[in-house]
Amino acid sequence: MMRFFELYTKELFATGLVFLTVILLRVIVSKAVKKYSKSHTGIEKRTNLVIKYIHLLINILAVISLIVIWGVQKNDIMITLSSIATVVGVAMFAQWSILSNITSGVILFFSFPFKIGDVIKVHDKDFPFEGEIIDINAFHTDLITKEGERLVYPNNLLLQKGISIVKPRFEDQEFTD
Template identity: 60%
Template sequence: MTFFKDFTNEIIISGVVLIVLMVLRVISTKVVHRYAKTSHKIEYRTNLVIKYLHLLINILSFIALVIIWGVKVNDIFLVVSSTVTIIGVAMVAQWSILSNITAGVILFFSFPFKIGDSIKIHDKDFPIIGEIEDIGAFHVVIKTIEGEEVIYPNNLLFQKGISILHNYHEEKEFTD
């Protein structure tokens, strides 16, 4: 019983943080679903964005709980920096993964094309013309006129010029 007497404030504040966590998760889910419905976004992509938001909310809640229970800020930074360093050394391409995820979220909220649109990527060495079949967290799948599936990283879509083609379907060869 002394545990509850000694840590009453921490227990109450932790309960409040957990309630706020649940409320924020529900609110963020509803806001993203509402946005997706009004902008006609695809459910699969909506769920990816919701997962990212929930992960961010969970991390912030965990940090708040750690601080509430008396872990010193310097110790938190030491653990976080050590963990990030280990992950950085283990995964040389970490920046690429994070940039693709970030680009995927930006594509969800603000980019002008969607699945089914025909696009041309203006790449000097390897121009691509095709129809978008899927937009994932890390890459976009484009099917060319020749039937080839090209997997294109999300972060490269922001580095290249892109044209949305309106008469692409007329150019396709009909096969029976």
């Protein structure tokens, strides 16, 4: 056991440093995103989702760092990464709309073109509508029309279509059946 520590002192120290860095980055990023969210909309559900995505990225970078630290050959790393990228690329191409909606959800989080409670008009030539935003999720936005119809609209279409913010909320009107 002592021999192990003598042989791999540098690697063990670097591994500890990577773990410490991951913990610090996760805490700093979480606080920064929460602070940004509080100053703009304060939607906890969306904030936690963005934090989860960023933590995943930090973890992937940490794993790559550990692979390099423990001496995996660069050629082996490149072959492995290219194989993984190929498989993920094929899978994501098949599921492009999922990736597109997740990306759109993150963009909507940071740009805040509209918020929960806003009434928006979607300028779609085939299906124009107006509705109040009741929730914004990772994949879709939930809206409710004056008629009480609940619409689930993909986030990527919200970024592709023309949107008008009509007013902050529907007036205190009764929804008709």
